[in-house]
Amino acid sequence: MSTDYSSFLAARVLNDQKLVTYRLLSRELEIHVNKAKEYLAAFHETENSKRQGSCHATYLVTGIPKPLVQTSRSKTDKDDDTYMESSPVLQATQTEDEEVKTSTVILATEEELEGAKESLKEITSIHIYSVEPGPIKDLLAVSDASTELYSRFPTLDAAKKSKIYGTTLNKYVKKRDGAPPPPPPPQPTKSSTYVVPVKKEPLVSTTPVATPTTASKDTKKDVKKDFFGSIKAKDAQKQGHAPESTSSSKAKIPLKRGQSDLMSSFSNAQPKKPKQPAKEKTPPPPSDFMDVDDDDELAEAEPIDEETRAADRARQEELRKKREEEEEELRRMMDEEDDEPIVTEPKKPVVESVESPEEAMASPVEESPAPAPSASAPGRRKVKRKVTKKVRSKDESGYIVTREVTEWEEYSEDDIPAPAKPAAKPNAFSAMKQASSSQKGKKAAGEGGPKRDIASFFQRK
């Protein structure tokens, strides 16, 4: 054991030039904290006897401070006003100003140890707190090490903790069962990274969008891995499809990918991204609870069987078109509203041109999977959740269709009581759109889509 600790300490303190606290050592070696304190002291001594000043220590001193502190505590009125005690009750209380027992816990560096001792009237204990390669200017380094403790070592249950480390035992602690909390990866950064590619795509997108999509998919996949570990394979497969399908026709994608279940909804969404105009709004980093949402959605989505999935896909196809139109609409609104003065104008035509040929091609193929409108409700819901992932996937179908200006205020959407106004607007617009159906692609989709649906979809299988 002794070699164990000294080699560990030597490696960490002398080689890595890191600071080791007794808590860290006890966690590393799974030993009692008091043992760890001893080891640290021994290490400090041996090293310094070998070479003076090769290692440095901080100490924790506990004790009772000199009465200096007490006097400062006497209550004096800071302004010199005299008090007029009015009630008899008050006068009674004035007399019982009792002494308050005070004790101190001081963390001091080697150099300050004497000073710390002197400030105490009575010393209860002194023990080594940490060992570090050289004198430290700032005890913040020590607190860093303490923080590291939390990030590196999982919390044990109370009983184990007290047995191994000597933490005060509390038999009555009950930890609730439940999924262990999700590991806290630095999600915000991740999400923000994949937002970036999404935004750039549209510019490139007049021609086949293969590269951007894959790019975005890659990044997206990274994120998914966290919760979608098992589905990774499918994801990969999907990825294979992506370049090809996007380049030819988007409409085909869903059909080809008969097998992929949940991911299909993602992938469906993906090719659409390129169409999105570059809206330079900053996406809010999805925060933790967002991801929780995703989890839910996953759980919910998985049990869905093949049929619904296929139907979903078809539906999404349809939804996608609608949404595109809406986006178009929104973009226009935004322009009018001056929020996004930039790039959008030139892009509109681009997007449309991309859209229409594709749609034209799409419609024949699409015949089969046109969904019954009623059935679309659950599917939509599912996707809706996905949108909560928002930002990255404005293109993702669903929520937007029902109500989402979201692109601008992602946060409001996950609260259900999202501001009514923004929600209403798109709806109205979409309705208008559908009625007037000014866009060609949409018409095709609208006619070809919804009527064939279920029967053909069964045939296909």
Place this chain on the structure above:
Amino acid sequence: MASETPVFERQQTVYETDPQFQLDTHSYQTQYVDIYFLRLAKLKRIVEAHGRERWDNVEVHGEPVRRVERVLDVRQGELCWVAGTIYMEMPLKPNVLEDIAKDHFISAPPPRQKYRDFEKDKIVIEDESGRLQLTGSKIQTEDLVTGCVVGVMGTETANGEFEVIDMVLPELPPQQERSNLPKTPSQQKKYVAFVSGLGITGNIHESIETHLLVEYLLGEAGSPEDNSKSSSISRLIVAGNSLSEPHAQAADDAAAASPSRATKSKKYGYDATSYNAKPTTVLDTILSDLCASISVTLMPGETDPANASLPQQKMHPTMFPTAKYYSGSTFIPSTNPHSCEIDGVRFLGTSGQTIDDVFKYVDGDDRLEMMERTLRWRLVAPTAPDTLWCYPFQDDDQFVIEKCPHVYFVGNQPEFGTRLTHGLNNQVVRLITIPKFSETGELVLLDLETLECEVISFKSRSSGV
């Protein structure tokens, strides 16, 4: 190895939360006037009982003191007493209408430390019927605040003011006997620890004192002697401001990172991108570490993520993804103000806003005195809803103290202080002001048996600058 050193076991205490301050509904549709009405209805009876006791059959210069039912029934030149709610008309008090009027001018003046201005302030007593302005040196020095219910005795002067000769307060509410008091002092001490104003920032360098505190409470730091003491601390009450004030750092960072973006996306209202989850994450890890060994009651405070108006409701467990698994045993999110019973000792406490606000009305610095006054007024938050945000209660003014606590604590005060206060009916209350840990590094211990206080201060000394 573990056998070489004794295993310390945490002292246990029975804890019962009083749901007094929990809100079931969250409707802010209603008017605040009902609070004053309810308060007066509850306290007038009590004040009048005290008034009768004091002034019945009393004669001043041969004139008997007469009780008057309503404020408006006071007749000029007649010696009488009446009960009502105090309202302080203070020009320095923030006034919403004034704010709006000034909105178009220069930037707002800095918030005042005190509203009191002896020259200009008017003290008014009011009830359902009307108002009456109070004068006299007696009332000027009483340190009253808006919202407290009092009885005043005197006469109306020629210019329509009421000259106050004497005054009564509701005084301390009845107190229950402590059920747990052992006949002989027991060997094993049991403590309850208080801390407030941890002020966790989520910076990379969390203050070392906070870590020392955690280690001490867990019984890892110090000698076995220290550990044995820390194991006698049965629970910890965190009285607000666990997180530091959300300073603009996150926003600044965001702005610095994307100067170009700032111009493009103009957001109104809450900007989600500026949200910084770090402080709560750090607090969560600290709490989950503590909860494995000691019970923690977590009260929200002014800077914590809870509703801003009193009573502040429990912080939502989802903010504590790891600590929440201890809820139901050692992790107890609670309201502010909070009242509970621990081993038969009744606790009442707030995170500090109540006393901070009273402080602005009265002259002087003695926070303990202000605490005592709020007890004698039987109001936890007398100045709500005048200058302190609160929930518009409809059925019951929750801030009225009906049962006298044994321990009354207030968090986030400038310094530690404690003393006992005695009521007219032998009530004894331990008053404690809990300092901000982030500034003083002080943890307050309360001996559950003797109700004596101890302080443990955590410090660090380094040779560095």
